[in-house]
Every structure is written in structure tokens, then in C-alpha cells.
Amino acid sequence: MNIIIIEDELKTAKSLENIILSLRPNVKIVGQYQSIEGSVKALSEQPQPDLIFMDIQLADGLCFEIFKQVKVNSPIVFCTAFDEYSLEAFKRNGVDYVLKPFSKTDIQDAFQKVDGLQNFFQQKVIPDLSNLLTKLSSPVGKESFLVFKNQKYTTVQTENIAFFYIRNDASTIMCFDKQEFALNQSLDQIMALVSSKQFFRVNRQYLVNFKAIKEIEHYFLRKLFVKLVIETPDKLLINKEKTPAFLSWMEDR
Structure with a gap:
């Protein structure tokens, strides 16, 4: 293969290479690229590999630009x-989505998913991911x-939450x-619980409801300046690297 x-990130690339070779000693790492430009050139001029491990945010932009320039x-x-x-x-041909910092187990699980695609490498056929896409796009969460407030427990419906944010080093609704x-819970933990279609992490401090x-x-x-229907303690700014993902999220309705 x-x-x-x-x-x-060269350090991350090296770590990933070491994990891959420790799990699959017989595979060949035939190329490593750090940019959209270099990746497009390689994929255009050389035989395409059996498998690609790809970061999303590259040195010169989001990796999705690669697919606009080369099949x-x-x-x-x-x-x-x-x-x-x-x-x-x-x-975009994704067979797994591994969050950093990844572990050896994460990469092993990714290989198992690739292996599980029946006759994939022989037929060179991209699997039908329509059911998975339907699940991903569904507003679950x-x-x-x-x-707990005023010595009482109560429940807050998620649909009534405008945003989650960090206040005095603690997560707040x-x-x-x-x-x-x-x-x-931390904001990272909350983000994993709520619907990614309904809430977006605009920065380290704020997780915002689309309806807000x-x-x-x-x-x-x-950058983008986001205004909500209720005032926020801080100005909500989205950096240029995250802007494409945010606008895509806003449009995906």
C-alpha cells in the first residue's frame, strides 16, 4: 500500500509516519506535503496513492481547495x-475523521475502517457514504x-440556550x-454533546446557537464580527482561518 x-506541522507529520509504519511495516510513505500547492502538484503529476492522511488546515489554506484543482x-x-x-x-472521499491529538489506537481504527471497505483497493470505488452523511447532517444532540442554582436542580432545554461561554474560568449557559x-463540563465536552448543526465554536470562549x-x-x-440577538460580555470575533468553516456552517441549512 x-x-x-x-x-x-512537520513534527505531527513525523509522528504520524512513525505510527503508520509501526502498525503497517509493509506500507510505503511515498510523499509528504505541507501545502495546497505542493499537494495539487503531486496528485496531478504522480500516480495517486492507495490512501491519504490529510490535515484540514494547511500552511496556505483549507485542504478542500485541493479538490477544486485536481480530481x-x-x-x-x-x-x-x-x-x-x-x-x-x-x-471528499473521507473514510475516517481523526481529531488531534491522535493516538496509535485512533490510527489503527482508521486502518480497520479502510480494511473494512470490501474490495476497495482492488476496485478503486469510493464507498457509498450517503447514510453516514444523512446522520451527520441530522440535528441530533x-x-x-x-x-444547579439557588440550592435547586433544574433542567435547561438546549433549544433555549443562546450560547455557552467561559466566565471566570468556568463554563456558563x-x-x-x-x-x-x-x-x-468544559466547553470541549459541551461541544461534543450538542448538535454541530445547531452550535458553532466561534473561538476558545464561545459556543454559539445558530438561532442566536x-x-x-x-x-x-x-476576521468576522458576529452579533447575537442578546449582548455578549465580549466581542465575538472569528479569525480568518476559521471563517470558511463558519460561513459554510451558516449556509448549510
Whole structure:
């Protein structure tokens, strides 16, 4: 099996290579690329590999630009620190979506998924992922959160939450009626519980409900300024690297 790695962090690429070779000593790493430009050139001019491990955010932009410039027939294991690109990834030959920091077990699981595609490498046929895409696009997620306030436990319906944010180093719920409740979970844990179709992590401090977004403005340095229907303690800014994913999320309705 011939494999290429597309990853702009050299240390991560080396770690991934070592894991791959420890799990599959007989495979060949036939190329490593750090940019969209280099990847397009390699995929255009050389035989395409049996499998690609691909980061999403590369040195010169999002990896999805590669698919606009060259037809990619190889199955892809996407490795990224962000989970909001999963739907787009599975539209692009994705057979697995591994979140960083990944482990040897994560890569082993990815290989098992590739192996499980019947006659995949012989037939060179991309599997039918329509059922998986349907599940990914469905608005599933935790429906309520148990909170404790004023010496009482109560539940807050997720649909009534405008945003989650970090306040005094703790996760906090802000409801549309401006009630606030503290939570024990981290923002990362909350993000894994709620629907990725309904909530978006705009930055390290805020996880925002689509229904809470009032308008979006262009800001300095190609950032976006997001205004909600209720006031936020901080200005909500989305950096230029995350802008394409956010706009795609906004449009996917």
C-alpha cells in the first residue's frame, strides 16, 4: 500500500509516519506535503496513492481547495484539531475523521475502517457514504442540561440556550431570556454533546446557537464580527482561518 501524508506541522507529520509504519511495516510513505500547492502538484503529476492522511488546515489554506484543482480518487483519513469540518470531509472521499491529538489506537481504527471497505483497493470505488452523511447532517444532540442554582436542580432545554461561554474560568449557559447557569463540563465536552448543526465554536470562549446569530460583519485582518440577538460580555470575533468553516456552517441549512 502506498500512502501520502498531507500535514503542515512537520513534527505531527513525523509522528504520524512513525505510527503508520509501526502498525503497517509493509506500507510505503511515498510523499509528504505541507501545502495546497505542493499537494495539487503531486496528485496531478504522480500516480495517486492507495490512501491519504490529510490535515484540514494547511500552511496556505483549507485542504478542500485541493479538490477544486485536481480530481482525487484515493480514500482519505482526515486528521484535524477541529470537528466542524466533518460533513465536508466525508463528501471528499473521507473514510475516517481523526481529531488531534491522535493516538496509535485512533490510527489503527482508521486502518480497520479502510480494511473494512470490501474490495476497495482492488476496485478503486469510493464507498457509498450517503447514510453516514444523512446522520451527520441530522440535528441530533443533547436536548437538555441539568443545572444547579439557588440550592435547586433544574433542567435547561438546549433549544433555549443562546450560547455557552467561559466566565471566570468556568463554563456558563446563557439563555435567550438572559438567565445564566454554571456547568461542570468544559466547553470541549459541551461541544461534543450538542448538535454541530445547531452550535458553532466561534473561538476558545464561545459556543454559539445558530438561532442566536443576528448579523455578521467583516472586521480587521479578514476576521468576522458576529452579533447575537442578546449582548455578549465580549466581542465575538472569528479569525480568518476559521471563517470558511463558519460561513459554510451558516449556509448549510
